Amino acid sequence: MQFQQLVYFVAVAETRHFTRAAERVHVSQPSLSQQIRALEKELGAELFSRARGNIALTDAGEALLPLARRILADADTARHEVQELAQLRRGRVRLGATPSLCTGLLPEVLRAFHDLYPGIRLLIEEGGSHDLVRELARGALDLALVVLPLPTPSPALTTVELLQEDLVVVSSAADPAPRRPVRIADLEGRPMVMFRHGYDLRELTVAACRAEGFEPSFTVEGGEMDAVLGFVRAGLGVAVVPSMVAARAGRDLRVTALAPPGLRRTIALAHRSDVAPPRAARELQRVLLRSTSGG
Amino acid sequence: MQFQQLVYFVAVAETRHFTRAAERVHVSQPSLSQQIRALEKELGAELFSRARGNIALTDAGEALLPLARRILADADTARHEVQELAQLRRGRVRLGATPSLCTGLLPEVLRAFHDLYPGIRLLIEEGGSHDLVRELARGALDLALVVLPLPTPSPALTTVELLQEDLVVVSSAADPAPRRPVRIADLEGRPMVMFRHGYDLRELTVAACRAEGFEPSFTVEGGEMDAVLGFVRAGLGVAVVPSMVAARAGRDLRVTALAPPGLRRTIALAHRSDVAPPRAARELQRVLLRSTSGG
DNA sequence: GATCTCCATAGGCTCTGCCTATCACAGCCG
């Protein structure tokens, strides 16, 4: 049984005429006759009663017709579905990102992507780099925005650097302005507000303090980005955050750059090395690269 | 898109393995790979992400899979349906017959047919030959048992003679036994019970009386076969009926043959000339011919 | 690092499906 044969069969059933059916399906009449014969032979039953000028379906033909129509309709649907996915009119991207990136970088990028491809659903998973890497490997994510270096580097993941972000110190606008720029060493003994475990920023900041020979002291710890900013605003301490986050934090926060060499972190896009990400994910990757490299 | 390609696609989707899928569908692995490629090319999207040892469906593949399964299932169903019809495991025969034949000939023939092909539905339409011929031409009947000569002969119908039936006179067992055998002329003035219009027997009997120079007189007229026999049984008059019907009429009816040349009628099977009857109808025709010629 | 596994590619063969040309048959009309 061939799709072509079913197309021919339906055409004959609907026109009740071999020659006109052949025209309709753009094939010569002998070819159509031959294929109908072949179908009849394969099925073991005549499908049409061929009376001069009165082609009619046999009972076998009657039984086949609705199924043939449905098969052809399903095939059409299949073509459409797949092409809509391929043309990014539908689909989804499962994107992981660290909390600070969800707050800082993602909103405008996702907005741009959504404007380009309104049919694509965006599923965001917020988590620490470690979790994101695991989810990528499991296939639960298509892409992830992570901070380099990865906590668990693996050849199974490919990373593309997106941008380098300066970290800055934020403090309450009500507190006395610090001498600018602040050095890491200046943070010794300063009350700090710290993110929960899992934030790359936490590890990075703690490591930087230890490199200066002291252990940071936390007034409050465990919050998410917004909470931390709120605690800083309330005067509970200072915090080290990406400049991009600090930039949108509002007037009641004082933003102070770090003295050279300062602290930077590298944001990268990661995906599995073994399989190409889905089409929609590749497109999001493109938008991300363009929006970060361009500005 | 080819059925074969969908079969291969489903096999790969289910085994997640090209080589094993190829074995399962009894084709070489390169052929299967090639067909999957061809399908992907036609649809314009990759269906599988081919990671070493980890073949997975892409989102396009996920979209296609259920449709592919349904298409293949429908194709199987189509094959089954058509073959069941062809093998007479299912189907129907629309058979027309005159009332006297429904009473006399049909029961045992239909019983034999049903024993042979229990899956075939038998749709009987009882009517006069005239109506039956019209229904045949309309395509509303596959076959009809009619009495020859046809009221409206036409080259569009083919008739096959089945048997010749003697007509006999039935009277109440309570009445005095008539001199045997009875001549048509003896019926002059005898009260008769007559079928409704539309019965071939009515036309035939009236014509025979007129040929003898008299008009028959009816005590009761208008009934179906059973009613007529009942009226005769009740002593309302005599009736002319097929011997086959009289034979099963019971003891309280006296059956008297007609004197030579008697009255006979020819029963024939009619179907359209332009189209072959469906397979099941041809089979019923065969059973009818065998059962009437054989005995 | 040799081997193994597994998918992709290349080349050749066969068979299928399509085409044109023609036949066979019925109905129509002058």
Added chain:
DNA sequence: CGGCTGTGATAGGCAGAGCCTATGGAGATC
């Protein structure tokens, strides 16, 4: 009644599709 027309079936030839075997090449394995 004989040619004409319309319709489906048949015949022969050709191009392409699909399958095969053989081979390549990239990870995984021991």
